Amino acid sequence: MATTPLLQALQGYLKVTTDRQQIVASNIANVDTPGYHAKDINFQSAMQQVMFNQNDTQLGPATTDVEGLPERPDGNDVNIDRESLVLSQTQLQYQMGVQLIKEEFHRLLTAIKDGN
Amino acid sequence: MGVFDMLSISASALSAERQRAEITSANLANAETTHTDQGGPFQRKEVVFGATNSSPFRTVMNRLGRFGHAAGGSVQVTQIVNDTSPPVMRYEPGSPDADKSGFVAYPAINPVSEMVDLMGAVRAYQMNASAVSAAKQMIQQSIDILKSS
Numbered sequence: 001m002a003t004t005p006l007l008q009a010l011q012g013y014l015k016v017t018t019d020r021q022q023i024v025a026s027n028i029a030n031v032d033t034p035g036y037h038a039k040d041i042n043f044q045s046a047m048q049q050v051m052f053n054q055n056d057t058q059l060g061p062a063t064t065d066v067e068g069l070p071e072r073p074d075g076n077d078v079n080i081d082r083e084s085l086v087l088s089q090t091q092l093q094y095q096m097g098v099q100l101i102k103e104e105f106h107r108l109l110t111a112i113k114d115g116n
Numbered sequence: 117m118g119v120f121d122m123l124s125i126s127a128s129a130l131s132a133e134r135q136r137a138e139i140t141s142a143n144l145a146n147a148e149t150t151h152t153d154q155g156g157p158f159q160r161k162e163v164v165f166g167a168t169n170s171s172p173f174r175t176v177m178n179r180l181g182r183f184g185h186a187a188g189g190s191v192q193v194t195q196i197v198n199d200t201s202p203p204v205m206r207y208e209p210g211s212p213d214a215d216k217s218g219f220v221a222y223p224a225i226n227p228v229s230e231m232v233d234l235m236g237a238v239r240a241y242q243m244n245a246s247a248v249s250a251a252k253q254m255i256q257q258s259i260d261i262l263k264s265s
Contacts, residue, residue, distance in 0.1 A: 014258075018118060018119055018122075018254070021119075021122055021250070021251070021254065022118075022119075022121055022122045022125065022189070023189070024247070025122045025125045025126050025189075025247045025251065026125045026167075026189025026190060026191075027189075028126070028129065028243050028244055028247050029125050029126060029128060029129030029132075029189065029190055029191045029244060029247075030129075030165070030167050030189070030191050031129075031240050031243065032133075032136075032165050032236065032240055033165040033166060033167045033191055034164075034165070036167050039189075080243060083243075084243065084246070087246070087247060087250055088250075091250045091253065091254060094254050094257065095254075095257055098257045098258060098260065098261055101261055102260070102261055105261070
């Protein structure tokens with residue numbers, strides 16, 4: 001759908017970042033839910049899925065439980081420090097994607113206007 | 117999945133944590149209540165959180181609009197349970213609620229543990245509020261793409 005390959009890649013990038021941000025939001029929401037395990041997506045495989053299997057994106061990315069987090073007595077292993085870190089990280093990644101898209105549109109506009 | 121689902125997930129947590137804070141405040145307020153409509157001392161209450169089903173199957177069905185609108189991975193108060201631990205008996209023969217031997221049943225509420233629970237609820241609320249701000253900022257940024265540079 002996108003006009004240039006870069007725009008197409010950035011579209012996928014924004015989608016993966018949004019998905020990851022949503023998973024972080026639900027981890028934070030369930031910080032006190034007994035038995036809840038923190039989830040995350042594999043950025044690389046999610047990006048590949050979005051870029052190369054466009055028909056599969058209906059399913060969304062596969063989430064996996066995060067390994068190696070200490071479990072509290074109630075069976076919950078959400079680490080709020082990790083989640084706030086990933087929250088700011090994805091927020092900045094999203095911002096970067098948006099800036100790049102704006103820049104690409106600007107470049108297109110420059111080409112259309114013949115450099116003026 | 118989308119940016120707006122993020123808002124509804126965080127909103128579910130905000131309302132769940134607020135309910136938890138309310139229940140905890142009620143426990144604190146009634147720490148010395150010896151007389152209730154049901155008879156007997158006030159019974160300590162506690163909220164139980166549960167994650168809404170976020171299985172891949174349910175996620176796809178949600179997207180197709182077959183089930184309700186709750187986004188996968190949100191949280192809800194599944195039940196509010198009464199603490200059944202026995203009341204604390206204090207010898208106060210002058211009290212109107214005293215039994216034959218002069219003891220009054222007080223609710224078994226520890227103000228310290230209630231305060232800790234309240235602080236936990238407030239911290240979790242703050243954390244979810246920052247998640248809401250993050251989502252809002254992301255939405256704002258995608259709107260900014262439309263603005264001509």
